[in-house]
Amino acid sequence: MLLLSMYLIAIVAEAMTAALSAGRRQMDWVGVCLLGCITALGGGSLRDVLIGHYPLTWVAHPEYLAVTALAALFTIAIADLMRRLRLIFLMLDGLGLVVFTVIGCNVAREMGHPASVAIIAGMITGCAGGVMRDILCNDVPLLFRKELYASVSIATGALYMGGLHLGFGAQAVTLVSLGFGFAFRGLAILYNWHMPRFIYSREPE
Amino acid sequence: MLLLSMYLIAIVAEAMTAALSAGRRQMDWVGVCLLGCITALGGGSLRDVLIGHYPLTWVAHPEYLAVTALAALFTIAIADLMRRLRLIFLMLDGLGLVVFTVIGCNVAREMGHPASVAIIAGMITGCAGGVMRDILCNDVPLLFRKELYASVSIATGALYMGGLHLGFGAQAVTLVSLGFGFAFRGLAILYNWHMPRFIYSREPE
Amino acid sequence: MLLLSMYLIAIVAEAMTAALSAGRRQMDWVGVCLLGCITALGGGSLRDVLIGHYPLTWVAHPEYLAVTALAALFTIAIADLMRRLRLIFLMLDGLGLVVFTVIGCNVAREMGHPASVAIIAGMITGCAGGVMRDILCNDVPLLFRKELYASVSIATGALYMGGLHLGFGAQAVTLVSLGFGFAFRGLAILYNWHMPRFIYSREPE
Numbered sequence: 001m002l003l004l005s006m007y008l009i010a011i012v013a014e015a016m017t018a019a020l021s022a023g024r025r026q027m028d029w030v031g032v033c034l035l036g037c038i039t040a041l042g043g044g045s046l047r048d049v050l051i052g053h054y055p056l057t058w059v060a061h062p063e064y065l066a067v068t069a070l071a072a073l074f075t076i077a078i079a080d081l082m083r084r085l086r087l088i089f090l091m092l093d094g095l096g097l098v099v100f101t102v103i104g105c106n107v108a109r110e111m112g113h114p115a116s117v118a119i120i121a122g123m124i125t126g127c128a129g130g131v132m133r134d135i136l137c138n139d140v141p142l143l144f145r146k147e148l149y150a151s152v153s154i155a156t157g158a159l160y161m162g163g164l165h166l167g168f169g170a171q172a173v174t175l176v177s178l179g180f181g182f183a184f185r186g187l188a189i190l191y192n193w194h195m196p197r198f199i200y201s202r203e204p205e
Numbered sequence: 206m207l208l209l210s211m212y213l214i215a216i217v218a219e220a221m222t223a224a225l226s227a228g229r230r231q232m233d234w235v236g237v238c239l240l241g242c243i244t245a246l247g248g249g250s251l252r253d254v255l256i257g258h259y260p261l262t263w264v265a266h267p268e269y270l271a272v273t274a275l276a277a278l279f280t281i282a283i284a285d286l287m288r289r290l291r292l293i294f295l296m297l298d299g300l301g302l303v304v305f306t307v308i309g310c311n312v313a314r315e316m317g318h319p320a321s322v323a324i325i326a327g328m329i330t331g332c333a334g335g336v337m338r339d340i341l342c343n344d345v346p347l348l349f350r351k352e353l354y355a356s357v358s359i360a361t362g363a364l365y366m367g368g369l370h371l372g373f374g375a376q377a378v379t380l381v382s383l384g385f386g387f388a389f390r391g392l393a394i395l396y397n398w399h400m401p402r403f404i405y406s407r408e409p410e
Numbered sequence: 411m412l413l414l415s416m417y418l419i420a421i422v423a424e425a426m427t428a429a430l431s432a433g434r435r436q437m438d439w440v441g442v443c444l445l446g447c448i449t450a451l452g453g454g455s456l457r458d459v460l461i462g463h464y465p466l467t468w469v470a471h472p473e474y475l476a477v478t479a480l481a482a483l484f485t486i487a488i489a490d491l492m493r494r495l496r497l498i499f500l501m502l503d504g505l506g507l508v509v510f511t512v513i514g515c516n517v518a519r520e521m522g523h524p525a526s527v528a529i530i531a532g533m534i535t536g537c538a539g540g541v542m543r544d545i546l547c548n549d550v551p552l553l554f555r556k557e558l559y560a561s562v563s564i565a566t567g568a569l570y571m572g573g574l575h576l577g578f579g580a581q582a583v584t585l586v587s588l589g590f591g592f593a594f595r596g597l598a599i600l601y602n603w604h605m606p607r608f609i610y611s612r613e614p615e
Binding site for chain 2: 429430432433434435436437438439440441442444445455459464465466468469472475476486489545546547548
């Protein structure tokens with residue numbers, strides 16, 4: 001199935017970008033593998049725990065842990081090459097975001113949750129892994145500070161759930177949502193779109 | 206019901222104070238909403254996941270997500286006013302702490318857990334949201350460093366569970382516990398009560 | 411049972427070393443207790459939540475919370491003595507790592523999970539408490555940066571699951587795995603064994 005192949009590409013891409021974050025923090029090889037697995041599979045795990053969807057993906061398919069750990073290790077070998085592949089990885093990361101989102105919406109929907117919960121489940125699936133990566137690297141999560149990332153995920157999820165609600169075919173809705181989200185994310189990067197920031201200092205200016 | 210109205214006031218207050226924390230870190234509007242939701246609803250979510258109480262509050266009532274997200278966004282508009290309302294927000298935060306605590310005790314109690322687990326469940330409900338906020342803002346959690354906050358929560362929970370155990374009416378016990386906890390927290394702020402600190406340095410002094 | 415006594419020693423040792431971390435961050439007494447409980451019981455809690463094993467250990471046995479909180483408080487009293495007991499605590503921490511690992515493998519195994527999931531469950535039980543401690547202290551987790559810690563846990567879990575798979579007696583396999591893991595960890599500290607690091611900077615050197 002198309003979604004499964006894209007899911008596998010996405011977890012590999014997420015694991016590889018997480019490995020670069022680990023390298024910036026000079027983590028050891030075990031840390032690189034762990035951070036890769038947590039970043040790639042952590043969003044889906046958090047979603048499953050929050051909506052009580054057992055077993056978790058990597059418990060049912062432990063081979064995904066092996067795939068992400070190997071992808072993270074492989075990144076160490078090709079780190080120099082990665083610098084020149086930055087654009088491809090930005091694209092794969094965007095693909096991962098929208099694929100994770102649609103999969104997350106689906107899991108919640110099949111459990112009978114309403115659309116609002118499904119959209120949140122999609123956003124958690126798409127975004128929480130990166131938040132865990134940033135917390136483990138001791139950064140303020142990028143998600144909270146800049147870039148249209150959570151917004152892209154919410155818009156993709158809303159389009160997907162809306163399309164299904166209106167009775168369009170599941171396959172068409174999936175493809176359109178993925179395409180829309182991917183383009184939205186790409187344009188946001190290309191034109192440097194940002195949400196406005198809220199700047200508050202304790203003392204009156 | 207009284208507890209529900211107070212719960213709604215509490216999640217709004219928690220979301221608004223979290224929004225100010227987000228503003229101090231210059232997060233964007235999406236980050237402000239996310240931090241507001243996580244701070245207001247994260248403590249209850251962690252409690253539910255730890256004791257296996259499904260569905261979570263915001264899954265059963267997604268409208269609470271909308272309430273907290275809107276409260277967080279609204280805070281951006283009235284940020285200047287918030288500086289003058291500091292005292293009111295300290296009071297609402299104290300109200301939130303004791304209301305969350307009593308609700309958390311109740312959830313665990315109705316699942317048949319013993320009093321000790323119920324008191325811990327109450328403390329997690331009251332305190333964990335703020336810990337998540339501090340972790341996401343990349344601070345050492347305030348809870349661990351100063352102020353009688355967890356202590357107020359534990360004392361409130363112990364009074365509540367003790368009162369029920371002694372056979373007093375649920376409504377009276379609830380009101381007395383809330384009043385006691387709120388007064389305890391207020392006095393702790395007013396008189397700057399602190400727990401002693403444990404200061405340890407690796408080298409002998 | 412031997413494993414239970416070792417488990418109790420291990421949670422006490424983990425709580426005490428966590429209390430020292432809390433002291434280095436000048437946390438107050440409540441923070442010391444909370445950090446002790448979270449470090450000692452957090453790994454098992456995360457494992458239980460991830461594989462859906464309810465009730466959690468400390469929910470079924472709230473007395474363990476009291477044990478760890480008291481151990482953390484007691485550490486404040488004997489902090490000066492702790493400096494001279496550093497070697498003993500390194501050993502107790504190593505014991506805790508392997509005991510937690512074997513217990514974690516067992517929990518997953520008894521739920522019918524395959525060996526790969528059991529080994530991961532063992533590693534989470536052994537290592538996640540320390541990661542939570544480091545996150546709450548606002549450090550990049552030690553686990554990701556240095557020392558053979560996760561590696562020892564994985565090797566111990568693999569030996570344990572492999573031994574059971576080959577049909578050896580449970581007690582013999584347990585003792586051999588614990589002995590092997592403990593020796594491995596001890597030798598890693600003694601000879602300063604490290605995993606290689608992955609060092610990556612954004613700019614080409």
